[in-house]
Amino acid sequence: MLKAIIGILLAGGVAFAVTPLVIKRAFVWGAVDRPNARKVHKGLMPRLGGLAVYLGFVPAVLLTMPHSLSVYGLLAGMTLIMLVGVADDIRGISPRVKLAGQVVAAVAMFPFGLHVDFITNPFNARIIDLAWMSVPVTVFWLVAVTNAVNLIDGLDGLAGGVSCIAALTMATVGWTQWRAGATGQQEVVLLALTLAAAVLGFLRYNFHPARIFLGDSGSMLLGFALAGMSIMGLTKSVTAISVLVPLVILGIPLLDTTFAILRRYHKHRPIFQPDKEHLHHQLMAMGLSHRQTVLVIYGVSALLGVSAVVLNLVSTDQALALLAILAVVIIAFANKVGVFGGISHKRPVGRQHHRI
Template identity: 55%
Template sequence: MQQYLYFFAIAFLVALFTTPLVSRLAFSIGALDKPGKRKIHDRIIPRLGGPAVFLGFLAAAALLLGDDQRVAGLIAGGTVILLLGVADDIRGISPKIKLLGQTLAAIIVIISGIQIQLVSNPFNGYFYLGILGVPFTIFWIVSVTNAVNLIDGLDGLASGVSIIALLTFAFIAHQMGQTTVSLLSIALAGAVFGFLRYNFFPAKIFLGDSGSMFLGFMISVLAVYGLLKGITVVAFVVPIVVLGVPIFDTCFAIFRRFRAHKPIFQADKKHIHHRLLSRGLTHRQTVLVIYGISVFFSMSALLIMRTGLFL
């Protein structure tokens, strides 16, 4: 337990003290989110939160670099995502460039050894994916990366949902005897907690694409990393359930835009948080309700693990 607290504290303190510095940097380089038609805020707010979360996580994760080459791959892929997000926060980049960058980052972690390898077959054991595991893994990583990015629409929303998912992953990994994955999840949760001090309503800084994509990427990779030993449907159902809010919200958004014959990357104001706001909930109430939904999904995932449902 002491080791977990140590990793959490390092990441938390580094993120807590670097976030104001990153905020000032955002103002100096023009990484700012200005009020607009789709914006809920009414003032200029820096949107370069990614580097603060990254530095907090890195400070703790670096302690594990000598233990497993996959840790280095995870950090390298996360760095690519961070730089991609920083470029988008400052200048803006096209969806195609984002997709290429996310795919490159996914390939980096696959090369390091983090890959979905097995799929459960309820009739006779399991099926080894072989080379098919590569596109399967890329699809998972890119999908979750963008799902978390899409729910980053209110102060503290993506940060809080990510913390809930990370703490759940940390517990599950610990139960499975995967200490490295558990410590990495705790470290990232600590970094996001430190950042949340400035990101919760009313926010002084936003995650930006640098932060939301980094969180989505890391969560998706940790899910694969932590469940490599699992060969049952549970191994794939659990992370999907834990990430229920961003995944289901994204699926509904894609279906909604496809049915309306609109590009799937075209932004709108029909996400779950927009709908709750339109029903009269305040900004803070909306975020807390979605936190509650995320906790429900996480508790459901733990129940699945405990009861062996889908086993």
């Protein structure tokens, strides 16, 4: 236990200590976000934050955690996705090349046993063997979450804070399952807490007003790490509701991405065309400040996190009832806020440097 605590503290401390150095390197390497008419910041902003999170997380895991095959697989995939993000932050790469890199990082985890072999039907608790479908399902999940977190990285501290809340929720769910007798969950708990600590160390420089952006190196790294950890937890749980818990934990990025796709399809716009109708844009259009908007989304993410923990503790019937209530509340909230495209923009909104 002491070694785990040291690892968590090390991750946060290293991320906090190296971020100023990463800021300097970002300017030297040209990894900067330049101001334009669509962005709020006035000067060059470094955007290599993923490197700081990576340097905080990976050494802490290697030095203080048991080195299982799945841990090596997660670190291998994270390393590849981080390199893709760094290349994009420094030089800029096409969406196709970026997507190819994400797929390669996802496939790289297969030899380490990190893939979804089965899911449990929440309605009858029947285990469904995915067989050959394991490959596309696993790759789709990893790539989808990676891009969903990248998509919400539109305000200072937003993607980092939401990812930190998701990691803490994952750790809590894993801990409850571990205490209930499930095997293998301790690994997920330690990884998630270590990631949360690394993000918290970085957030000191990323929260509004930010001194550095996550960049694609950071938002993709966090999305990929969370997706990979959820697979690790999912493969160790056969509870009926287990397949739905990661969806609730990652609700903010997944829902914002889903609403964006539906909104653009309904308006006959290209799905990959950026717009200013995401959740954070709409909250700011309603009059919230930059910081207030981020804190409100933190609150919603924390509420979803609590819901995910509750889902893990109640019976299947109660969990399905809670999910139905959540769905109604989320749709009503999304419609009220205007992520379906109902609110006009009354003021300039947050920076946009994501691709979707």
